[in-house]
Amino acid sequence: MNTTLIDNFGREINYARLSVTDRCDFRCVYCMAEKMTFLSKKDVLSLEELYQTASALVASGIKKIRLTGGEPLIRNNIMWLIEKISQLEGLEELTLTTNGSQLVKYAKQLRSFGIKRINISIDSLDAEKFQQITRTGKLQPVLNGIDAAIDAGFESIKLNTVILKNRNDDEIISLVNFAKSKSIDIAFIEEMPLGDIVEHDRLLAFCSSDEIRHIIEQTLPLTPSNKKTNGPATYFKLADSHSHIGFISPHSHNFCGDCNRIRVTVEGQLLLCLGNDHSIDLRGILRDMHYDQKQLIQAIQKSMEIKPERHYFNLAEKPQIVRFMNATGG
Numbered sequence: 462m463n464t465t466l467i468d469n470f471g472r473e474i475n476y477a478r479l480s481v482t483d484r485c486d487f488r489c490v491y492c493m494a495e496k497m498t499f500l501s502k503k504d505v506l507s508l509e510e511l512y513q514t515a516s517a518l519v520a521s522g523i524k525k526i527r528l529t530g531g532e533p534l535i536r537n538n539i540m541w542l543i544e545k546i547s548q549l550e551g552l553e554e555l556t557l558t559t560n561g562s563q564l565v566k567y568a569k570q571l572r573s574f575g576i577k578r579i580n581i582s583i584d585s586l587d588a589e590k591f592q593q594i595t596r597t598g599k600l601q602p603v604l605n606g607i608d609a610a611i612d613a614g615f616e617s618i619k620l621n622t623v624i625l626k627n628r629n630d631d632e633i634i635s636l637v638n639f640a641k642s643k644s645i646d647i648a649f650i651e652e653m654p655l656g657d658i659v660e661h662d663r664l665l666a667f668c669s670s671d672e673i674r675h676i677i678e679q680t681l682p683l684t685p686s687n688k689k690t691n692g693p694a695t696y697f698k699l700a701d702s703h704s705h706i707g708f709i710s711p712h713s714h715n716f717c718g719d720c721n722r723i724r725v726t727v728e729g730q731l732l733l734c735l736g737n738d739h740s741i742d743l744r745g746i747l748r749d750m751h752y753d754q755k756q757l758i759q760a761i762q763k764s765m766e767i768k769p770e771r772h773y774f775n776l777a778e779k780p781q782i783v784r785f786m787n788a789t790g791g
Contacts (some may be wrong), residue, residue, distance in 0.1 A: 466522040466761070468768040472720055475524040476692075480727045481511055481539060482531040487560050487585070488596035491623055491652045491666075495596060504726045508542045510747045514725055515546045517757040523723075525554040527580075531727075534563035540570055547575045558582065558621070562598065564606030568613040578617040578690075579610055580648075585629045586639055594628060599695070611643060619707070620647040624665040624673055633676050641702045648694050648707030649673045670708035677706065711735070717770065731761065733768040741767075 466474040480659050485493070506514065526546060533539060534557075547555050557571065559581040571579070583603055586589040591600040609719055610618050620640055624630050633649075640647035651670055674697075679684060683697035686705055694707035724732040730742025741764045746757050 464520075464522045464762070466723075466765055468765045470770055472764065472768075473522075474721055474723055474768070475522060476527070476722045477518045477523045477525070477526045478529050478722065478724045479511065479515060479518070480529050480531065480725065481533045481542065482536040483727050484535060485530055485532040485560065486535055486562055487532065487598040489582075489598075489623075490594055490596065490628075500728060506661060506729050506747070508536075508538060510729070511542055511727075513547050513747060513754065513757065514729070514743060517754055517761060518547055518725070519549045520754070520760050521761040524552065525556065526552060527556045527558060529558050532560050532562065533557060533791045534559055534567055535787070540567070540574070543571065543576070544574050546677060554578070556580070559606075560595075560598070561603035561606035561610075565598065565602065565609045566614075568609040572613040572615055577615060578619070579615050580619045580621050581607055581610065582621045583607070583636075584622050584624075585632055586635055587632065590629060594625070607643065607645075611645070617790040618643075618645040621646065621650055622647060623650050623652050624668040625652065628666065630668055630676075631786075633673055634680055635703075637677055637681060637699070637706060640706075641699060641704045644703045644706075646696075646705045646707060648709055653710055661780060670710040692722075697722050723764070723768070731764055731765075737769050739767045739769055750765070 468474060482505070488495060488497070517528065528543065528546075530536075536542075543555070543557075546552070555574075555576055556578045557576055559582070561581040561583065562595070564581070581603070583591075584594050585600070588600040591598060591603075593595070607618070607620075622636055624633060636647060649670060652667060674683065682700045683706060684700065686696040686698040688696040688698075688705050693711075694709045696705045696707045699706055720734075722735075724735065727744065728733060729742065729747060731741040731743050733739040733741075739758055742762060743757060746752065746760055748754075
């Protein structure tokens with residue numbers, strides 16, 4: 462069974478981000494509070510439930526699944542799940558977003574399971590600054606992980622970077638040159654106001670895509686590119702390089718008109734929009750004693766009726782979305 466998901470605004474929804482854990486070995490300042498309370502084991506979907514969810518998503522018309530977290534590669538037995546999902550008939554692409562800390566261990570196996578593209582988050586090339594931003598992270602294992610991913614032969618590797626004023630905005634050119642030196646892509650992402658993080662002032666730290674692009678173009682010429690992925694990035698070609706520079710701009714350049722995405726949290730909440738609370742409880746269906754996959758598929762299809770047209774972010778106000786990014790699923 463395979464169909465097409467169309468929302469009330471005529472958008473085809475063919476891309477799902479599936480969170481496999483809310484836990485992470487980092488505590489990035491823009492993602493979560495320093496002292497976090499994570500979900501109890503009974504509240505998160507089991508690996509089998511995550512597989513059933515992925516199967517229902519594909520049967521509903523999803524063509525691409527990106528595994529997210531938290532940090533997906535710290536979930537116990539995650540490679541079992543990745544191998545199972547990669548074999549789903551009708552799934553055109555399985556991808557992964559990671560902080561890179563586990564890639565030395567897993568890169569070759571991920572590639573062998575058919576993952577062709579991978580995103581790696583990195584916000585600084587300075588070890589001390591990296592630890593300040595991640596609170597608990599070490600830079601060198603991530604750099605080693607990037608090299609391991611390159612050696613594993615992924616068709617595409619993209620670095621994801623959040624630039625924060627007075628934290629890492631002085632590293633924009635260094636990060637671009639790093640990506641260029643590795644012949645991989647880099648995307649700069651505007652911070653999203655999810656969860657109330659008292660030790661981090663988002664309004665003061667916000668750095669727009671236009672500001673970042675302006676800084677880059679003072680040193681490195683950028684040419685508009687027709688490169689397209691299933692995500693919302695707008696890409697530019699970097700002169701004399703195989704690398705592309707992407708900008709993801711949920712604040713300054715709203716991309717909702719082209720939205721093709723839904724998210725499933727590790728709690729089994731199907732989120733219809735990153736910046737809204739419209740959701741459907743899939744966990745209740747999965748754990749019903751009379752569970753039938755048809756019910757899960759029908760719930761996913763019916764969810765299109767409540768997918769909102771767009772999000773509204775305002776950094777000057779208290780966050781309207783109380784869930785943190787690690788609970789949202791990237």
